[in-house]
Amino acid sequence: MSAGANAVIVRETLQGLLEALLAEGYRTLGPTLREDAIVYDDVTHVSELPAGWTDSQEAGHYHLQRREDDAWFGFNVGPHSWKRFLHPPLEPLWGARRNGDGFKITVPAPGPKLAFIGVRACELRAIAIQDRVFLGGRYSDDTYRARRISTFIVAVNCAQASGTCFCVSMGSGPKAAAGFDLSLTELLGADRATFLVEVGSEAGARMLQRIASRPPTEAELAAARAVLDRTAERMGRRLDTTRLRELLREQAEHPRWDGIAERCLACGNCTMVCPTCFCTSVEDHSSLEGTAAERVRAWDSCFTLDFSYLHGGSVRHSTRARYRHWLTHKLSYWIDQFGTGGCVGCGRCITWCPVGIDITEEATALRAPGRAKKQGDAS
Amino acid sequence: MDRRPRLAVWKFASCDGCQLSLLDCEDELLAVADALEIASFPEASSAVAAGPYDLSLVEGSITTAHDAERIREVRRQSRHLVTIGACATAGGVQALRNFASIGELVAAVYPSPQYIETLATSTPIAAHVAVDFELRGCPINKTQLLEVIGAFLAGRKPAVAAYSVCIECKRRGTVCVMVQGVPCLGPLTHAGCGALCPAYRRGCYGCYGPMETPNVPALAQRWQALGAPAKRFEHALRSFNAAAQGFQRE
Ligand code: SF4
Ligand code: SF4
Numbered sequence: 001m002s003a004g005a006n007a008v009i010v011r012e013t014l015q016g017l018l019e020a021l022l023a024e025g026y027r028t029l030g031p032t033l034r035e036d037a038i039v040y041d042d043v044t045h046v047s048e049l050p051a052g053w054t055d056s057q058e059a060g061h062y063h064l065q066r067r068e069d070d071a072w073f074g075f076n077v078g079p080h081s082w083k084r085f086l087h088p089p090l091e092p093l094w095g096a097r098r099n100g101d102g103f104k105i106t107v108p109a110p111g112p113k114l115a116f117i118g119v120r121a122c123e124l125r126a127i128a129i130q131d132r133v134f135l136g137g138r139y140s141d142d143t144y145r146a147r148r149i150s151t152f153i154v155a156v157n158c159a160q161a162s163g164t165c166f167c168v169s170m171g172s173g174p175k176a177a178a179g180f181d182l183s184l185t186e187l188l189g190a191d192r193a194t195f196l197v198e199v200g201s202e203a204g205a206r207m208l209q210r211i212a213s214r215p216p217t218e219a220e221l222a223a224a225r226a227v228l229d230r231t232a233e234r235m236g237r238r239l240d241t242t243r244l245r246e247l248l249r250e251q252a253e254h255p256r257w258d259g260i261a262e263r264c265l266a267c268g269n270c271t272m273v274c275p276t277c278f279c280t281s282v283e284d285h286s287s288l289e290g291t292a293a294e295r296v297r298a299w300d301s302c303f304t305l306d307f308s309y310l311h312g313g314s315v316r317h318s319t320r321a322r323y324r325h326w327l328t329h330k331l332s333y334w335i336d337q338f339g340t341g342g343c344v345g346c347g348r349c350i351t352w353c354p355v356g357i358d359i360t361e362e363a364t365a366l367r368a369p370g371r372a373k374k375q376g377d378a379s
Numbered sequence: 380m381d382r383r384p385r386l387a388v389w390k391f392a393s394c395d396g397c398q399l400s401l402l403d404c405e406d407e408l409l410a411v412a413d414a415l416e417i418a419s420f421p422e423a424s425s426a427v428a429a430g431p432y433d434l435s436l437v438e439g440s441i442t443t444a445h446d447a448e449r450i451r452e453v454r455r456q457s458r459h460l461v462t463i464g465a466c467a468t469a470g471g472v473q474a475l476r477n478f479a480s481i482g483e484l485v486a487a488v489y490p491s492p493q494y495i496e497t498l499a500t501s502t503p504i505a506a507h508v509a510v511d512f513e514l515r516g517c518p519i520n521k522t523q524l525l526e527v528i529g530a531f532l533a534g535r536k537p538a539v540a541a542y543s544v545c546i547e548c549k550r551r552g553t554v555c556v557m558v559q560g561v562p563c564l565g566p567l568t569h570a571g572c573g574a575l576c577p578a579y580r581r582g583c584y585g586c587y588g589p590m591e592t593p594n595v596p597a598l599a600q601r602w603q604a605l606g607a608p609a610k611r612f613e614h615a616l617r618s619f620n621a622a623a624q625g626f627q628r629e
């Protein structure tokens with residue numbers, strides 16, 4: 001089978017795929033229930049998937065709910081993203097130990113290769129965006145590359161959209177279009193649940209050969225298309241992106257920014273949950289006796305003062321300036337910088353903002369002409 | 380002659396918990412004792428060697444005229460002075476007196492108030508003398524304490540961030556309790572604890588005091604929407620860091 005080919009597997013056969021991946025030395029990661037949410041963690045058995053659960057999401061709200069059926073993937077993206085694994089929150093880069101007059105450098109050993117189960121369309125796009133950031137330019141990130149090239153991706157097509165999803169507006173979903181090895185559409189038939197499988201790569205084709213599958217029927221292909229059509233119609237949020245890149249450039253003094261700054265906590269949650277935000281700071285630690293040192297890279301955020309600290313002070317001192325930078329980067333000058341947008345419409349920043357600030361609502365308001373602030377203007 | 384840098388630990392109005400964090404560094408304590416000459420450490424020994432000291436760690440707040448004098452002497456004797464804990468950096472829980480009448484409080488607590496000599500306020504060390512670095516927390520985090528000592532020994536800046544607890548919470552992979560309905564002080568609170576409470580499904584209590592740019596009114600509104608009225612929010616802020624500027628409601 002080659003890329004684009006389809007097959008059908010009985011739902012339970014996914015266990016066979018997990019076992020085949022484990023046998024090849026992959027660490028298998030997927031959605032599972034923890035802390036009253038659906039997070040990404042080690043999953044070695046299909047019984048660990050959130051069968052029969054879904055999530056209800058709104059700005060600043062996330063709650064688990066029981067489904068009426070027993071769908072295994074009947075939910076949308078949660079608090080975690082695959083960024084946790086490809087671009088970990090804390091990453092020791094290297095250490096040094098004094099020996100005699102010199103010192104010896106040690107580099108952490110690479111972890112096992114990763115297999116992601118249940119990657120959504122928006123997340124595939126987010127991974128592609130981070131690939132561009134970390135690997136696409138003049139300088140490429142070796143540790144990211146090592147993890148990324150060995151990763152096996154099983155995508156899942158969304159059979160529903162949450163209250164904060166807007167992939168259709170951003171052109172990133174709900175169908176997994178590229179960047180996967182295998183993709184699944186869950187079909188909850190009356191008698192038996194199956195997955196329609198699409199092959200996305202040679203590695204995917206090889207894996208599919210190791211489990212029992214059969215060719216799909218016309219009806220199954222049509223059912224899978226219907227699932228995606230229905231999801232596309234039910235987006236929780238919408239964002240008109242027409243000329244948004246150009247418009248935002250002109251809105252630096254829009255009064256809306258002041259309103260956001262009054263609500264924004266500058267806590268950094270939006271940047272932590274965003275699957276494309278990539279910023280880090282590098283910390284050095286030294287031991288008390290001065291014989292060992294370590295350099296660690298940690299997720300940081302454009303919402304912290306230190307992050308924009310240049311000699312003498314922070315260049316984005318106000319929360320207004322920091323939120324404006326974040327939104328404008330995502331939706332406008334990310335395109336200038338990397339040739340793609342920086343937002344995939346996953347809605348995480350909306351759901352996980354403790355005060356429920358909504359990027360779609362703010363960007364929409366910013367489209368309207370704002371009265372530019374003049375000198376001495378009190379507003 | 381002993382050439383190791385000299386460390387002194389000082390106690391003012393406090394519970395000793397922060398000094399205990401240093402004793403609690405069991406594995407690293409030998410390294411500390413190797414790298415530094417411990418000239419004064421009341422929690423470990425009553426012997427105090429005379430100054431000057433290279434690094435003074437100061438625990439506790441200033442609540443008496445005598446202590447206000449004593450901290451000046453400590454400063455005079457110390458090359459670097461680092462304050463540790465909520466008492467030393469913000470006045471501690473005893474700064475609740477700053478919001479009440481000291482005469483009434485003393486009369487309510489002590490049977491013979493005439494023997495009590497105290498100031499009307501509890502104030503952080505930085506209100507009295509210049510401080511080189513403030514390490515927050517109630518109590519402080521021992522890993523951060525070792526980081527600060529290590530940084531002063533190496534002559535580098537300590538890697539201690541002033542952003543919100545939320546950043547540590549997210550790095551840890553904890554699911555946000557506030558988005559799930561539990562009021563949390565994390566967005567206002569200075570990082571340092573590693574987001575301990577949310578990891579156990581509790582809202583943050585604000586032990587590390589205000590983060591760099593706290594937006595108190597915005598969080599107050601959110602608490603209200605979650606069913607925690609203004610009074611409860613105010614009580615939540617009135618704890619170990621009650622008198623910290625960033626925790627005041629404008
Ligand atoms: S900006 Fe928000 S909606 Fe867009 S990709 Fe990031 S978290 Fe998702
Ligand atoms: S944004 Fe689209 S692709 Fe992402 S979870 Fe929602 S419906 Fe699925």
Ligand code: SF4
Pocket residue numbers: 267269354544545546548549553554555556557558563564565566574577582583
């Ligand atoms: S649980 Fe509290 S500290 Fe953690 S992200 Fe949410 S608001 Fe911030």
